[in-house]
C-alpha cells in the first residue's frame with residue numbers, strides 16, 4: 001500500500017472542503033447516534049466512509065473514523081453497518097477529542113461506545 005501518497009485525503013488533518021459529502025444517516029445501535037457520511041475526495045475520487053460519535057455525558061468523548069471504501073460499499077452501506085465496515089478494513093484514520101488527535105492512521109479496533 002502506498003498510503004502516504006500526495007493526496008490530501010491521505011494526509012491528516014483533513015479539511016471537509018476537500019470532500020463532497022453525502023449523509024448516509026444516523027446509526028442508533030446501542031443508543032448511540034453515530035453520524036455516517038460518505039466523503040468523496042474532490043481531487044482523487046477516493047471514497048471514505050466517515051463515522052462520528054460523541055457522548056454528552058462523557059467529556060472528551062468525540063471521535064471519528066474514516067476508512068477507504070469501494071464504490072460499491074459507498075453505494076450500499078447503511079448507518080447500522082458502517083461500524084462493521086470500518087472494522088473490516090485493515091486500517092482506518094481516527095481522530096477527535098477522545099484520541100486527543102486531529103487524525104492518525106489506526107489498525108486498532110473501532111471503539112464507538114462510551115463504556
Ligand SMILES: [Zn+2]
Nearest residue numbers: 007009041044
Ligand atoms: Zn484524495
